[in-house]
Amino acid sequence: MRVLLIEDDPEVAAFVAKxxxxxxxxxxxxxxxxxxxxxxxxxxxxxLIVDRMLPSVDGLVIVKTLRGAxxxxxxLILSALGEVNDRVKGLRAGGDDYLxxxxxxxxxxxxxxGLARRRQSSNDPETRLEVGDLVMDRxxxxxxxxxxxxxxxxxxxxxxxxxxxxxxxVVTRTMLLEHVWDYHFDPQTNVIDVHISRLRGKIDxxxxxxxxxxxxxxxxxxx
Numbered sequence: 001m002r003v004l005l006i007e008d009d010p011e012v013a014a015f016v017a018k019x020x021x022x023x024x025x026x027x028x029x030x031x032x033x034x035x036x037x038x039x040x041x042x043x044x045x046x047x048l049i050v051d052r053m054l055p056s057v058d059g060l061v062i063v064k065t066l067r068g069a070x071x072x073x074x075x076l077i078l079s080a081l082g083e084v085n086d087r088v089k090g091l092r093a094g095g096d097d098y099l100x101x102x103x104x105x106x107x108x109x110x111x112x113x114g115l116a117r118r119r120q121s122s123n124d125p126e127t128r129l130e131v132g133d134l135v136m137d138r139x140x141x142x143x144x145x146x147x148x149x150x151x152x153x154x155x156x157x158x159x160x161x162x163x164x165x166x167x168x169x170v171v172t173r174t175m176l177l178e179h180v181w182d183y184h185f186d187p188q189t190n191v192i193d194v195h196i197s198r199l200r201g202k203i204d205x206x207x208x209x210x211x212x213x214x215x216x217x218x219x220x221x222x223x
Contacts, residue, residue: 008033
């Protein structure tokens, strides 16, 4: 999941970004309202996390501007203003959720995941992916091969989801770097090889028919 965090407090921003990245998400950060609004209108994100009081452009102005332009990206508003009237203003401005500072990261993470699931269920009917006897439930974050539950880390889940969406096709390293790691260049590391190896060990080891194969000189194929 790709998240835009617009937060001017360096400590809060570092805390949230670190937690989201450890959960397998990609995070872009802006500490300024004007720059944050620019990113929100020029890039594509799954969820926006917007502080209410920001330099240059207020958080509620960002929310109203995006909604006025027809942008339906889920928005979680962060604020130290926690009175009922403050929360109502945030939600009426177009926010989907409102979290009062200070907060536990576990709660923020759960709210972000909830917003993403809500968007997926309303905009993307393909919540269940199947390749042979391998089944992924994207809403439950559940993967099974036959009757066996497969435990995947967030990045492995994202990698498998991309491969399943392109089942039967050769997926190149460049495609994986751009869509799973959000790199638009090759960092010259073996990160893909390592994750493919781990994923293969989880979905193929112990099963009669291998699903994930390497196409020499081209990439990888699932199916």
